[in-house]
Structures are given as C-alpha cells and as structure tokens.
Amino acid sequence: MINIAFIVVPIILGYFIGRHLEKKHYISIREREVELAYLPLSVIKRPLKPELVKQSRLVNGSVVISIDRFKRLLASLRNFIGGNVSAYESLLDRARREAILRMKQDAIGADEIINIRLETSSISKNSRKGSIGSVEVLAYGTALKY
Amino acid sequence: MYITNIETIPNKTIVEQYGIVSGSTVRAKHIGRDFMASIKNIFGGELKGYTELLGESREEALKRMQQQAESLGANAIVNVRFSTSSVASGAAELYVYGTAVSVQ
Numbered sequence: 001m002i003n004i005a006f007i008v009v010p011i012i013l014g015y016f017i018g019r020h021l022e023k024k025h026y027i028s029i030r031e032r033e034v035e036l037a038y039l040p041l042s043v044i045k046r047p048l049k050p051e052l053v054k055q056s057r058l059v060n061g062s063v064v065i066s067i068d069r070f071k072r073l074l075a076s077l078r079n080f081i082g083g084n085v086s087a088y089e090s091l092l093d094r095a096r097r098e099a100i101l102r103m104k105q106d107a108i109g110a111d112e113i114i115n116i117r118l119e120t121s122s123i124s125k126n127s128r129k130g131s132i133g134s135v136e137v138l139a140y141g142t143a144l145k146y
Numbered sequence: 147m148y149i150t151n152i153e154t155i156p157n158k159t160i161v162e163q164y165g166i167v168s169g170s171t172v173r174a175k176h177i178g179r180d181f182m183a184s185i186k187n188i189f190g191g192e193l194k195g196y197t198e199l200l201g202e203s204r205e206e207a208l209k210r211m212q213q214q215a216e217s218l219g220a221n222a223i224v225n226v227r228f229s230t231s232s233v234a235s236g237a238a239e240l241y242v243y244g245t246a247v248s249v250q
Binding site: 010013014017018021022025045046047050051053054056057058060062063064065066067068069071091098114115117119121122133134136138140141142144 | 150154189201226
C-alpha cells in the first residue's frame with residue numbers, strides 16, 4: 001500500500017503543480033519576449049555592415065529544465081504506440097525560448113546578435129529507466145554594437 | 147581580449163593565427179543541490195542549482211581558454227564553440243574551443 005502511494009502521489013503532485021508551473025513559466029516567457037523584441041537575432045555568419053560595427057563580443061544564456069512525473073509517465077506510455085511525444089515538446093520549447101531570452105539579457109546594450117547557436121544536452125539520464133529527466137539548453141552568439 | 151563566435155572580429159583585420167585553443171572543466175554537483183533537484187524533478191520546472199553550476203563552470207572553461215590564448219600572445223579568439231557532455235551520472239564536462247588570432 002505504502003509502495004503504491006510512493007509512486008502515485010508524486011504523479012498526482014506532478015500533474016497539478018507541474019501544470020501550474022508550466023503555465024506560469026509560459027506567461028513569463030511571453031512577457032519577456034515582448035520586452036526584448038527590439039533586439040534582432042539571426043543565424044548569419046557575417047555582419048551585413050561590418051564597417052559600422054564598433055564592438056563585438058560573445059554572449060550566452062543557458063537553462064536546465066526538468067520534466068514533471070506525470071509527463072514522464074505520459075511519455076513512457078507514448079513509447080508503446082509511437083507518435084508525437086508532446087510532453088517533451090513543450091519541455092524543449094520552454095528551455096529553448098528561456099535560453100534565448102537569457103542570451104538577450106546578457107546582450108543588453110547591443111544592437112544585434114548574429115550567428116546564434118543552440119545546443120541541447122540531457123544532463124541527468126535515468127540509467128534505470130533510460131528516460132531523460134532534465135535537459136540543458138545553451139544559446140550563444142555574437143552581440144554587435146553599432 | 148575579443149571573443150566572438152563568427153569568423154572574424156568585425157572592423158579589424160587578422161594579422162596572425164596561432165591555432166586552436168581550448169578550455170574544459172568537469173564539475174560534479176554537491177549533495178545538497180542534488181537532493182533539491184530530485185525534489186524539483188517531481189514537479190518539473192527550472193533546476194536553478196544546476197543552471198548556476200553549469201554557468202559557473204562554463205565561465206571557468208572560458209577563462210582557461212582565454213589564459214591559453216594570452217600565453218600564446220594572441221589578443222582575440224574567433225569561431226568559439228561550446229560543447230557539453232555528461233561523463234558520469236553526477237558530472238558534466240563543459241568544453242569550449244576556438245581559434246586564437248592577433249587582430250589590428
């Protein structure tokens with residue numbers, strides 16, 4: 001009985017609290033995206049007008065984000081039938097957008113960020129089940145000041 | 147020292163190239179953070195302890211790369227790339243590399 005409670009309680013808690021936290025995170029992401037929308041991003045390798053550039057430096061932003069127990073259960077059920085694992089999609093979406101926002105915050109004072117690279121790595125793999133617990137996303141690029 | 151991840155330093159010319167420079171750190175998290183993270187894992191969301199830890203280690207790796215470039219006599223590093231790999235369950239390696247050059 002106690003064993004079952006140890007499995008079920010985190011899943012229920014994960015469902016309610018995890019959903020609440022995700023909603024809150026998305027609201028804050030949207031707000032900050034509007035705030036920082038003035039800073040253009042691009043993946044070009046060379047500045048369009050290099051003769052105008054006064055300053056250039058490396059900027060980066062990273063975040064480690066973890067999935068809740070309920071979604072992990074959903075994802076493992078998904079493994080039986082295949083298809084879109086939407087539980088992980090939202091996790092990675094949140095992580096990428098957050099990392100880009102932090103990179104932009106690091107670049108405050110600059111006029112443009114070019115050559116952006118995004119790198120994803122799973123840092124705590126659950127060796128027992130082989131499922132991904134949390135991901136790290138790093139965004140980096142070159143901030144230019146005109 | 148100028149550091150960018152594009153192929154040049156805009157508005158400057160590269161006069162000398164010194165080859166690849168790199169820096170790496172392997173960090174493990176401590177028990178307190180690990181415990182908090184395992185609780186956070188139930189609810190999902192950001193693991194702030196890990197974010198800070200990886201951020202600090204990345205800064206450290208950057209600093210080491212910079213020192214190496216300075217010892218070669220370079221004043222800029224171009225085309226910088228980061229890479230992360232988890233070597234053990236509790237540790238992560240952060241590696242950063244680039245090309246050391248002299249610019250004018």
